[in-house]
Amino acid sequence: MNHKVTINEIGGRGDGLAEVDGKTIYIPYTVPGDVIDAKIQGSKGKLRHIHQKSTERAEPICKHFGKCGGCLLQHINADYYKNWKEGLIRTALAHQGSKDADIAPIKVSPMGSRRRTTFQAIGRGNGNIVFGYAEKGSHNLIDVFECPILAPELVALIGPIKKLISGILDKKEKMSVSLTLAENGIDMMLKGKGDPSLNLRMDLAEFAEKHDLARISWFDTKLKKGQYELLAERKKPYVTFEGNKVYFPSGSFLQATQQGQDALINAMLDGIGDASKVVDLFSGCGTFSIAAANSSNVHAVENNEEMLTALKLSANQMTGIKKVTTELRDLFKRPLLPHELNEFDAAIIDPPRAGAKHQMEEIIKSDIQKLVMISCNPITFSRDVQSLIDAGFEMGAVTPVDQFLYAPHLEIVSVFTR
Incomplete structure (x- = not known):
C-alpha cells in the first residue's frame, strides 16, 4: 500500500527518513523536503x-544511478552532501559524549579518481554475461557501462573485460x-572456481599485452586457503608514499584514491611532528610507515605476511629514509x-572497520604521548576516541576524508596528545 510522506532527514546509511504512525521508515534515493508516495x-x-521535489535535489551524474547499489547519494546537491558527510562523524562523536569536537572541512576526492574496484560477473548462457555491481540490498547484478567515480583507465577496461570473460562463464557461474x-599500469585480479584452463591463461596473457596491464592474477575460490596465482606480470605494480615507491602484492589494501591517501598522510605527518621513533599499527603495505620514514625510525606491525614483506622489500631498496623494521x-x-x-615517541593506528578496542x-x-588515529568507521572511531x-x-x-563518493563511507583522521 502506498503512503504519502515527507522526508525529514538522511540517515547514517544514506536513506531518507520519514515518520509514519510514529515509526521511522527508511526510503532510499529521497531527499529532505521531498513529498513522495512510498510503498512501505x-x-x-x-x-x-x-x-x-526538495530544493536540495540534484540531477544524478550517472545513468546507472538508482539501479546500481554503488552510489546512494548522487541525487543531493553538493553543499547538503558535504554537510551530511561531516555530520556522520559529528553525530557519532556526540553519541559518545564529544559534543564540541573541532571538525575540519571535509576533503572530497574529485570525480574519476577512484583507483580500485571489484566488479562481479555472472553467466547467462549462450555466451552472455551480466558484469557490474549489485543492486542496493540485493545480490541482483546490474550491468554497467560507465562509472563517473572510477579512474577513466579502469572504465576503459569494462568493455574489453566483458568481451574477454563472456565466453568462459557457464550459466549461473x-x-x-x-x-x-x-x-x-593496472593490476587485474580474477576470482573464480577452479584452475584456469591453458586457453584462458593464454587469452589473459594476450589481454595483458594488448591493454598494457601491469599484472594479472588468479584466485581459485574452490580452495579452502586460496592465494593469488600470478598469470602475467609485465611490470611490478607500485604506488608512491611521499615520493617513495612501494611495490604491492595482489590483493593489497590501498587507500581508494590518491587524493584521499595524500590527505591522510599529510595529517599523519603533521601529527607525528618530530617524533624520532614511531610505531605503525595495522601498517598494511606501508601507506603511513613509508611516508613517516622520511623523518622518523618506524616499526611497522601487520598480520598480512605478503603486505609486510612488500613493505620490507620496498623499504630496503629506498635511499634517504630512516630505519624501517x-x-x-x-x-x-x-x-x-x-x-x-x-x-616509541608516537603511534599511528589505522584499524579495520571493527576498530581496535584491545x-x-x-x-x-x-x-x-602522541597518537595519530585513522579510521574508516565513525562509530568505532568515536568509541575509541572516548576511551x-x-x-x-x-x-x-x-x-x-571522502574518497568513497556518494556512499555512506568516510575516512577520518585525528591527532591525540596526552
Whole structure:
C-alpha cells in the first residue's frame, strides 16, 4: 500500500527518513523536503512517485544511478552532501559524549579518481554475461557501462573485460574482477572456481599485452586457503608514499584514491611532528610507515605476511629514509603491550572497520604521548576516541576524508596528545 510522506532527514546509511504512525521508515534515493508516495514494508519504503521535489535535489551524474547499489547519494546537491558527510562523524562523536569536537572541512576526492574496484560477473548462457555491481540490498547484478567515480583507465577496461570473460562463464557461474590502478599500469585480479584452463591463461596473457596491464592474477575460490596465482606480470605494480615507491602484492589494501591517501598522510605527518621513533599499527603495505620514514625510525606491525614483506622489500631498496623494521603480528589477538609501546615517541593506528578496542586499552596504559588515529568507521572511531579522552588524551581537529563518493563511507583522521 502506498503512503504519502515527507522526508525529514538522511540517515547514517544514506536513506531518507520519514515518520509514519510514529515509526521511522527508511526510503532510499529521497531527499529532505521531498513529498513522495512510498510503498512501505516494515521499516523500509520504496519510492514510487515524487509529488514535490526538495530544493536540495540534484540531477544524478550517472545513468546507472538508482539501479546500481554503488552510489546512494548522487541525487543531493553538493553543499547538503558535504554537510551530511561531516555530520556522520559529528553525530557519532556526540553519541559518545564529544559534543564540541573541532571538525575540519571535509576533503572530497574529485570525480574519476577512484583507483580500485571489484566488479562481479555472472553467466547467462549462450555466451552472455551480466558484469557490474549489485543492486542496493540485493545480490541482483546490474550491468554497467560507465562509472563517473572510477579512474577513466579502469572504465576503459569494462568493455574489453566483458568481451574477454563472456565466453568462459557457464550459466549461473560467477566470477569477480578486481582492478587497481597502480602508477605504472593496472593490476587485474580474477576470482573464480577452479584452475584456469591453458586457453584462458593464454587469452589473459594476450589481454595483458594488448591493454598494457601491469599484472594479472588468479584466485581459485574452490580452495579452502586460496592465494593469488600470478598469470602475467609485465611490470611490478607500485604506488608512491611521499615520493617513495612501494611495490604491492595482489590483493593489497590501498587507500581508494590518491587524493584521499595524500590527505591522510599529510595529517599523519603533521601529527607525528618530530617524533624520532614511531610505531605503525595495522601498517598494511606501508601507506603511513613509508611516508613517516622520511623523518622518523618506524616499526611497522601487520598480520598480512605478503603486505609486510612488500613493505620490507620496498623499504630496503629506498635511499634517504630512516630505519624501517617490521613485525608480523595479529593485533586483535596479541596487541602491543605497554612495555613494547614505551619504546616509541608516537603511534599511528589505522584499524579495520571493527576498530581496535584491545590495542587502544594497551596504548592508554602505555607512556605514548602522541597518537595519530585513522579510521574508516565513525562509530568505532568515536568509541575509541572516548576511551582516549577519558584517559587524559586531548583530541585535535578531526578531518573527514571522502574518497568513497556518494556512499555512506568516510575516512577520518585525528591527532591525540596526552
